[in-house]
Amino acid sequence: MSGDELRERHMAATETVNTLRDRLKHKRRLLLDTDVAGYARSQGKTPVTFGQTDLVCCRTLQGHTGKVYALDWTSEKNRIVSASQDGRLIVWNALTSQKTHAIKLPCAWVMTCAFSPTGQSVACGGLDSMCSIINLNSHINKDGNLPVSKMLSGHKGYVSSCQYVPDEDAHLITASGDHTCVLWDVTTGQRTSVFGGEFQSGHIADVLSVSINRSNSRIFVSSSCDSTARLWDTRVASREVRTFHGHEGDVNSVKFFPDGNRFGTGSDDGTCRLFDIRTGHQLQEYSQPSDDNEVRHVTSIAFSISGRLLFAGYTNGHCYVWDTLLAQVVLDLGSLQNSHDNQISCLGLSADGSALCTGSWDANLKIWAFGGYRKVGWSNLVDQGPTRRLIVINRRPARLIGLVEPGRPSGRPDSQRGGERRGKARGREELAREGRKVSAGDGESGVWGKELQPSAVPGCLLPIYILTLTCPTGQAQQPTYQPKKTNKCPGRQYALVGRLIAINRRLIGRPGFWSSWSGRTS
Incomplete structure (x- = not known):
């Protein structure tokens, strides 16, 4: 067989393969009448x-x-x-x-x-x-x-x-x-x-x-x-x-x-x-x-x-x-x-x-x-029952949650209103060790509450973390204080009184972060 004949047969085979590929693509398009x-x-x-x-x-x-x-x-x-x-x-x-x-x-x-x-x-x-x-x-x-x-x-x-x-x-x-x-x-x-x-x-x-x-x-x-x-x-x-x-x-x-x-x-x-x-x-x-x-x-x-x-x-x-x-x-x-x-x-x-x-x-x-430099979530204590729940929806899991009790500048929880006290927050090392524990923001405030648990919600893009605070007396107290803005915390965060707040962990390690709150609970 001469070289010209081989080239002709190769070209014919290539054309046949391309034709079959086009037919396959057409069949797939017919089967795929829609997409996601x-x-x-x-x-x-x-x-x-x-x-x-x-x-x-x-x-x-x-x-x-x-x-x-x-x-x-x-x-x-x-x-x-x-x-x-x-x-x-x-x-x-x-x-x-x-x-x-x-x-x-x-x-x-x-x-x-x-x-x-x-x-x-x-x-x-x-x-x-x-x-x-x-x-x-x-x-x-x-x-x-x-x-x-x-x-x-x-x-x-x-x-x-x-x-x-x-x-x-x-x-x-x-x-x-x-x-x-x-x-x-x-x-x-x-x-x-x-x-x-x-x-x-x-x-x-x-x-x-x-x-x-x-x-x-x-x-x-x-x-x-x-x-x-x-x-x-x-x-x-x-x-x-x-x-x-x-x-x-x-x-x-x-x-x-x-x-x-x-x-x-x-x-x-x-x-x-x-x-x-x-x-x-x-x-x-x-x-x-x-x-x-x-x-x-x-x-x-x-x-x-x-x-x-x-x-x-x-x-x-x-x-x-x-x-x-x-x-x-x-x-x-x-x-x-x-x-x-x-x-x-x-x-x-x-x-x-x-x-x-x-x-x-x-x-x-x-x-x-x-998450970046932004407030990631906060909620009122609005549940009418023995438990209070905070739902935090965040692209990065929230790591820092604190509660300020009205009339208690040190942030110590009231036994009639808060949860179980767990210790004191000591800054970045404490959080790294505590992981997802609930913690207060300054050296004088207490660490209390339950561990944050991820919850899989069908169809939800973001991980959800639910915090439950149990009131020992069985009576849910409504907050009487409104949130107050402050410019002392970097990243346009909020200091809230009588409310719960979740703050991106990335800010915690910044120099002067803890002192910038001046005794406020974050």
């Missing part, structure tokens, strides 16, 4: 309101000397690990911005990192085609570095993504440029299962990202340069459960929706998409038109703890906050103060959903806190 946003609008749903003070940059983590490629939070939400082009893993204290570990890696070209569920070890991988396990509690070697405790070797291409199986440190899933995903036994260092690459199944290009279903750890989803995402069951490695089409470029990031029945993707085609694993259909596309007709690639995505918000990082340095219900951009972090100077390469949400961390090619990480 269209249905939500028909039901009269309103968009999320998000101001520029609702999500603010409260920390900038500086320490890397190269591009930041990956990050991960611990389950206890106070530590972050980041991997950079400088060949180092850094473990950060997210509350103090201090480095707890700076680990020099055997291979400088690291592309991914992940905390174990217990937070005792870190996994990382890159262009060396291996996944390294580092025990953070091990002794440093003679070079002053933490040694690698286990090397998982078996991939034939670079390791692009890794994630521990939830609730255990014994198993890990990696994605690789050899078109496969691998389930590892970390204890033995052996491969348990290989997904794809054989029997004409799996991805046909580099696998870029994996995400494990937290409600069913046997299920995970992978994304690839073949423009698809594939659903896998660890019990059946020979073939994927389902393949999801729709993207027209490399799928760089994949993340399960909080309920485990859906997942989101971010792609080089500039779109994010939401898929349903039960039906195999695309539920929604999230795309923002560009002013300069330049496609902005999506590099990383993450969902809020309720799933109502989708955070997407782009190559132009922007991070859009999408309303997943109405497919609208409610905030652009790139337009805020202290935003990144280069493309966002990775992002992740803390375990409790109270903070977002972004990593960039500008070698910095930034922590964005919900």
Whole structure:
């Protein structure tokens, strides 16, 4: 067969493939007669309101000397690990911005990192085609570095993504440029299962990202340069459960929706998409038109703890906050103060959903806190019964709650009106130790009441915290004092007399915060 005949047959086959692809797209459009946003609008749903003070940059983590490629939070939400082009893993204290570990890696070209569920070890991988396990509690070697405790070797291409199986440190899933995903036994260092690459199944290009279903750890989803995402069951490695089409470029990031029945993707085609694993259909596309007709690639995505918000990082340095219900951009972090100077390469949400961390090619990480400098909630004691309830709705959990009793300047609770006294507030250290305990604002005031408990409300975007104060006498007293404004507290907060107030914890550590209240209870 001559070369001309081969070219003609190749062109004919390519034309046939393109025709079949167009027919498939048409069939999918016929099946998808509506999307999530269209249905939500028909039901009269309103968009999320998000101001520029609702999500603010409260920390900038500086320490890397190269591009930041990956990050991960611990389950206890106070530590972050980041991997950079400088060949180092850094473990950060997210509350103090201090480095707890700076680990020099055997291979400088690291592309991914992940905390174990217990937070005792870190996994990382890159262009060396291996996944390294580092025990953070091990002794440093003679070079002053933490040694690698286990090397998982078996991939034939670079390791692009890794994630521990939830609730255990014994198993890990990696994605690789050899078109496969691998389930590892970390204890033995052996491969348990290989997904794809054989029997004409799996991805046909580099696998870029994996995400494990937290409600069913046997299920995970992978994304690839073949423009698809594939659903896998660890019990059946020979073939994927389902393949999801729709993207027209490399799928760089994949993340399960909080309920485990859906997942989101971010792609080089500039779109994010939401898929349903039960039906195999695309539920929604999230795309923002560009002013300069330049496609902005999506590099990383993450969902809020309720799933109502989708955070997407782009190559132009922007991070859009999408309303997943109405497919609208409610905030652009790139337009805020202290935003990144280069493309966002990775992002992740803390375990409790109270903070977002972004990593960039500008070698910095930034922590964005919900709430900012604003009053987050207060309520009258209006319940007509033996209990009094304060409902605080806040994007960041409220940490400081105080009660001023009328006629008692020191703020000590009256046994006929308040609750059980718990001690004295001593400032930031006391709150860090007390956690979500109810506490008064100055050194003379008492700490009393119940612990704040999160309450899951269906359809509610924000976490709700309910405080119950029990009146021992069974008689609810109505407050007689009105709130008084004060300019002494930074951030336009309020000092309330005879009422309850929740104040963003971020203000507590400011110099002079406690003295600025001059004996008032906050």
